[in-house]
Amino acid sequence: MTTITIEQLGKRFGETAALADVSLRLDTGSFTALLGPSGCGKTTLLRMIAGFEAPDSGRIAFDGATVCDSTQQIPPEKRRVGVVFQSYALWPHLTVGDNVAYPLRAHGVPRAEIGRRVQEVLALVGLARFGERRPDELSGGQRQRVALARCLVADHRIILFDEPLANLDMHLRAEMIEMIRTIHRKTERTMVYVTHDQAEALALADRVAVMQGGRLMQFGAPHDVYRAPANAHVAGFIGRGSIVTGSRDEQGTVRIGEVIVPVRSATPHAAGPVRVLVRPEAVQPAAAGLTVRVRRSTYRGASHEIEAELKDGGTILFDQVTPLDEGGMVRLAIADGWIVPED
Numbered sequence: 001m002t003t004i005t006i007e008q009l010g011k012r013f014g015e016t017a018a019l020a021d022v023s024l025r026l027d028t029g030s031f032t033a034l035l036g037p038s039g040c041g042k043t044t045l046l047r048m049i050a051g052f053e054a055p056d057s058g059r060i061a062f063d064g065a066t067v068c069d070s071t072q073q074i075p076p077e078k079r080r081v082g083v084v085f086q087s088y089a090l091w092p093h094l095t096v097g098d099n100v101a102y103p104l105r106a107h108g109v110p111r112a113e114i115g116r117r118v119q120e121v122l123a124l125v126g127l128a129r130f131g132e133r134r135p136d137e138l139s140g141g142q143r144q145r146v147a148l149a150r151c152l153v154a155d156h157r158i159i160l161f162d163e164p165l166a167n168l169d170m171h172l173r174a175e176m177i178e179m180i181r182t183i184h185r186k187t188e189r190t191m192v193y194v195t196h197d198q199a200e201a202l203a204l205a206d207r208v209a210v211m212q213g214g215r216l217m218q219f220g221a222p223h224d225v226y227r228a229p230a231n232a233h234v235a236g237f238i239g240r241g242s243i244v245t246g247s248r249d250e251q252g253t254v255r256i257g258e259v260i261v262p263v264r265s266a267t268p269h270a271a272g273p274v275r276v277l278v279r280p281e282a283v284q285p286a287a288a289g290l291t292v293r294v295r296r297s298t299y300r301g302a303s304h305e306i307e308a309e310l311k312d313g314g315t316i317l318f319d320q321v322t323p324l325d326e327g328g329m330v331r332l333a334i335a336d337g338w339i340v341p342e343d
């Protein structure tokens with residue numbers, strides 16, 4: 001419901017540049033994941049959108065209207081932004097229904113309407129029959145649903161998530177991801193989701209902002225950051241794969257070792273060495289392929305992950321239904337590669 005414009009945002013904490021020159025446009029109704037390793041600045045950016053932190057430089061605007069820059073700051077309660085925290089932040093002495101009703105009571109909404117709206121959002125998060133329970137009678141996943149319901153009931157135009165699933169086990173996470181996706185589709189609110197888990201980001205978001213060291217490395221659809229990472233950092237952070245050294249000839253043909261590899265690239269490259277990102281799904285054993293030595297064969301359930309060594313000492317990763325002998329030689333065909341742009 002709201003477009004968020006972030007322009008050249010900067011923030012320092014002493015010597016640390018938590019954010020440096022970050023610009024982003026989050027379209028109305030979009031779902032953006034802020035993704036990056038610990039300390040990359042994603043929480044600082046989220047806190048600035050919420051209004052808990054002020055920038056040193058740059059500006060944030062909602063639908064074109066400035067909410068903060070280096071001279072002014074609209075307080076959090078006036079921004080119509082809801083936040084779902086990792087720690088749930090529920091009132092322990094209130095029932096689920098009263099926790100959810102809280103923002104409506106604070107705004108003097110009539111009782112009958114409160115009852116109706118609370119029931120509506122509890123149904124939306126799958127807790128229609130839990131209104132009378134207290135938070136300590138709920139599982140972690142259910143508590144997080146209550147926190148989300150409380151955000152949804154308040155008619156916020158933007159919903160921010162700060163690593164909301166970090167305390168939950170793998171199965172609950174998968175369930176919550178499905179629920180959050182469904183709710184995003186139904187409510188069409190602008191959502192921003194902080195995570196350091198790339199699988200979560202790819203599954204949930206329609207846009208992923210990859211950050212490192214306070215800088216924005218890439219902003220694009222999950223498919224783009226996976227298939228065409230902007231640099232080696234993004235390539236290493238998103239998905240599995242390996243960066244291997246190839247060589248490009250005058251005709252533009254790229255070879256890794258002795259085999260020709262079909263590659264995609266952002267810009268035309270001159271002849272010479274290139275760094276090629278190869279995803280495991282592009283690699284298959286083949287009679288006349290690149291010769292490698294199996295270094296490690298690891299059982300992963302659905303398949304065996306094979307790490308193999310190229311002649312030049314580089315590593316390549318691929319999956320196999322059956323395990324391979326460590327130390328053995330195999331030949332590989334590579335169906336696709338991405339030439340990683342230089343930093």
Ligand SMILES: Nc1ncnc2c1ncn2[C@@H]1O[C@H](COP(=O)(O)OP(=O)(O)OP(=O)(O)O)[C@@H](O)[C@H]1O
Binds near residue numbers: 013036039040043
């Ligand atoms: N209030 C603060 N005072 C001092 N330094 C801070 C403060 N808040 C953040 N920082 C520093 O700014 C940098 C960015 O922090 P931020 O919390 O935004 O990163 P993050 O990517 O969210 O990390 P995490 O996933 O660990 O929460 C870090 O180096 C952090 O130590």
